[in-house]
Amino acid sequence: MLSRTADHLYWMARYTERAENLARLLDVSYQMSLVPQSVASRNENWRAILALNSLEAAFAENYREVNVESVLRFMVSDSANPSSIFNCLRAARENAHAVRGTMTAEMWESVNATWIELRQQNFEHILARGISEFFDWVKLRSAVTRGVTFGTMLKDDALHFIRLGGLLERGDNTARILDMQYHILRQNDDEGASDFYRWGALLRSLSAFQVYRKVYRDAITPGRVAELLILREDLPRSLHACADGIVRMLQLVANKASAETVRQAGVLHARLHFARIEDVLAGGLHEYLTDFMDRIFELGDGVSRDFLVPG
Amino acid sequence: MSADFYNEMYDSTGTLRPHYRAFAEWLATMPVERLERKRVEADTAFHRVGITFAVYGEESGTERLIPFDIIPRVIPAAEWQSLQAGLWQRVKALNAFLNDIYHEQAILKSGRIPSEQVLDNAQFRPEMIGIDVPSDIYAHIAGVDIVRAGAGKSYVLEDNLRVPSGVSYMIEDRKMMMRLFPELFSRQMIAPVQHYPDMLLENLRTVAPKGVTDPTVVLLTPGAYNSAYFEHTFLAQQMGIELVEGRDLFVKDETVFMRTTQGPQRVDVIYRRLDDDFLDPLVFNKDSMLGVPGLLAAYRAGHVTLANAIGTGVADDKSIYPYVPEMIRFYLGEEPKLNNVPTWMLRKPDDLKYVLSHLPELVVKEVHGAGGYGMLVGPASSKSEIEEFRTRILASPEKYIAQPTLALSNCPTFVEAGIAPRHLDLRPFVLSGKCGIRMVPGGLTRVALREGSLVVNSSQGGGTKDTWVLEN
Structure with missing residues (x-):
């Protein structure tokens, strides 16, 4: 298959998987922050999330204080953060869009629908509905896309590069x-x-x-x-x-x-x-x-x- | 019903035309609310599938739906037969013309067309002189715009021989109608159109370079930001061929290859949706990042087929358009079956004089313009717009042609205010290959959704309708 096509499929899979794992990481951090502990140690954990992705400098540009709300906002929906869930899902959709003809219609529709639904919710909506519900949604959409991929794609190189990208990520x-x-x-x-x-x-x-x-x-x-x-x-x-x-x-x-x-x-x-x-x-x-x-x-x-x- | 225009559904006395009877009976039983609901359903489905097009001049990356109208345009079998015969004749002559001007130039020598009109035309490609293309076909895919005007006479508005688009909407509109109103398709025999991609692929395979028995065909797109990108992905997928960009291809030993995960693979036929200027930076636009360096050399060597060929623009140029009937007589020895719109060529002093004194009644078009950009519709323009255009014409009259404002036919259309007549045109797609000329019945019907508007281009707010050719 075309190298560029493989490249887009591979990155589509990587970004989808990355968004899912980011949701998993943030979810566990959030759950852990609910366990009784000092404010200092709690914020230390959120700082660790920024450090994990080498994002301290990018964070400091727009936020003053490291706390649960600011880090979640930055990591979930900030379009200025290249590693946010928002940008991962956007990148997944852009890569899919570039080669939509090489995937099944259901697959493209699944990736596109995730993006359309994500765009409709801002951070305030997400908080109001409960952040864990949002993380569940990200995991679910990732699972749907993966399911549609396995359930509809021909087992050829296109699928192999999608899987390769997902597994490495x-x-x-x-x-x-x-x-x-x-x-x-x-x-x-x-x-x-x-x-x-x-x-x-x-x-x-x-x-x-x-x-x-x-x-x-x-x-x-x-x-x-x-x-x-x-x-x-x-x-x-x-x-x-x-x-x-x-x-x-x-x-x-x-x-x-x-x-x-x-x-x-x-x-x-x-x-x-x-x-x-x-x-x-x-x-x-x-x-x-x-x-x-x-x-x-x-x-x-x-x-x-x-x-x-x-x- | 306005009496000034030909209505596709009703005659001048307000009586239903027979080929619309089955549809009208069905429509009469449909509450407006249900139609409205179906329209919303169609919009949602088009969005979900991502059938969008990009609009130039707006924020980059803007994607819009082309509005889809749920009332079809119906063409009776006999009318289609004669239209089809006219299209075959016309496209055959246009291909003969292209072959001639890049070889013997007999039509120029005979004086039927002034030589300078062809040879000095910016769309004439001297690089093509003497190159033999498979089966002498240049315009493998033609999209000929047809309008009905006045009392019902059909005219060819323009011949699109470069990279005509819109065929994906023809197919998607049909799919949508069948999904929304399946009952309509059991009431009468409506000719299918969804096999167009098969026909196109077969056609492309027949024009592969000599000696290639199992050709690799690819579709070359300018990329995801092109306004017709949806169509490129759609057709590549439907045909099961690779959708490539210039950077996916390279030329070695005058042979074109694509970069694949298994190494270089030879490419034999390129269905290119990229203008001539961008194809090969070594020969044409030097700054083009979209093309393939060395492509023309491979083409000249006969190692790859381009569809359409390079240099077809000279035959669909608006300054050449007035000569098409003459081409038909010259190459085929026949009288043209389809009418040309009377055209004033502003490079001629007499024509210029007449047009300048009648601007408010006429349509003036740039010779090289396309997509409804850069034209003046006299009756729909303000005084100051007309004066501004006059200045532009006077600056370089040879860049313009003028035509009478055609009273385009209209067809009932479901708009905000309910069902009302809107003007439309028709773009059938004509395929030419080694085995002759083929087409699917119908084409893309474009409709001007604004009341009174005569411009149907999607870039100017036009929509589309499903087109039904009835079978006997």
């Missing part, structure tokens, strides 16, 4: 969410009962709470949470599952130039497939996740070079 985002929340949670190690709610919120934000119960049938411990989200290959949002999918998609679309990228994906996959959580934690979780995100970034670079924007 999801792997990166899961790692980011885990990295940030793990860091905050470990800092507040001694807070007892509230920890249960915090770890629970993190698991819920990645749709992994019930899975955790089912898999471990035991109390929630940080080590198991990390194991579940990193190493379980059967949890759809885990790093391992993302790496699995990335390898499979890359094999399906492989061309003459892509051997090195395929190899790198295989390495990434092997490092997850044969890892033990004790070793991961012993080496430092933050270091491990940073390395993972770097490798994902490299893979994205390779995909662009080999397939999407060939020289």
Whole structure:
């Protein structure tokens, strides 16, 4: 297929997935901020969200104080913030628009409808209706688009590049969410009962709470949470599952130039497939996740070079 | 009913024309509220599907719906037959003309058309001289604008031979009518039009370069900000071909390739929706970012077919239009079946003199203008607008032609105030290829929604109607 078409489809999927994960991250942060704590520590968590996306400077341009309302406004509907949910969904729609002829009518209509509905609600509406309802809506729209994609698209390269984009983005985002929340949670190690709610919120934000119960049938411990989200290959949002999918998609679309990228994906996959959580934690979780995100970034670079924007 | 105009639905005594009977009986049973509801439904559906067009001169990226009217324009079978015969004849002659002026120039040598009219025309492309194109076809796709005026006589208003658009609306309008009012289609035999993309693809495949048996056809678009982008995506999708932009293509060894995820792939036929000027920055507009460097060289070498060919603009130019009947006589030895609108050419001193003293009655058009931009409709213009236009004409008369203001026919249309007559035209699409000329019955009916307006262009607030050719 046309490289530019693949590029648009790939980015459409990445931005859709990014918006969804941003909603997940903000939702868990919001839930956690409801757990009793000092104002200072609460605002510290919101600052961490800005830092996670390297957005402190952009935020400071238009906002004075870091608090729940200002950060949510900035991250949800601010059109001046390139990483806001608003702009992610706009970028998803623009990429889809550019190649709408290559997707099924239902798919285009789903992406377009998300954008049309988003445009109709400003931040005040969203707050009035309840911010969590909005996050649910973002997740639902993402799920609808994904469902329509799987349910209607021919299983050809167009679908493979859509999946590749979604998986790379999801792997990166899961790692980011885990990295940030793990860091905050470990800092507040001694807070007892509230920890249960915090770890629970993190698991819920990645749709992994019930899975955790089912898999471990035991109390929630940080080590198991990390194991579940990193190493379980059967949890759809885990790093391992993302790496699995990335390898499979890359094999399906492989061309003459892509051997090195395929190899790198295989390495990434092997490092997850044969890892033990004790070793991961012993080496430092933050270091491990940073390395993972770097490798994902490299893979994205390779995909662009080999397939999407060939020289 | 106004008596001054031909009404498509009623004759001058107010009696229903027979081909509208089935529709009128149905309409009589429809409460206005239901029609209103259906209109809203149509708008919503068009928005959701994203059938929009961009309007130049407004905030960039503005997308608008082309208003869709739910009352169809109905054409009886016999009338269509004669219209079709006239269109075939006309397009055949136009293609013969293009082949001639880029080769022997017999028509110029015979003196039927003054040489300078063709050779000095900005749309004449010397680069095309001597190039042989497959099957001698230049205008593979023609959109010929037809109006009915006066007591009901049909005229060709213009021949669009460059990149005529609108065919997607013809198809979407039909889909919409079938969705809104399926019962109408069981009451009478209405000729289908939705197979147009198949026909177009077949046509494009027949004009592939010599020796190519399974050609790769692509559609070349200027991009998402072009006013007709919806149509480009629609047609590419319907035909199952790649929608490419200039940056997706490159030329190597006088051969065109597209960049794909599996490496370069050869391209044989380009259905281009990009004007000549932008096709190849090495030859035409140097600043064009939309084209493909080296495309003309590949074309000259016969390694790729462009549809339409380069240089067709000289045949649909308004300064050449008056000579089309002469082309038909010269190339086909036949009398023209379709009428031309009488036209004054302002480069001629006598014509100029007459037109300047009759501006309030006439329509004056720029020779190279299109889309309803840059024209004067005398009867609808203020004194100061007319005077301003007079100054422009005097500055360079050769840039203008003038025609009588045609009393365009009208058709009942569902507008704010209820059902009222509005003026319309018809653009049938004529396909020419190795196997001859083909078309689907009907075309795009455009309607001027403003009361009294004679300008049907979508850029000027026009809408569209479904067009029904009845089958016997």
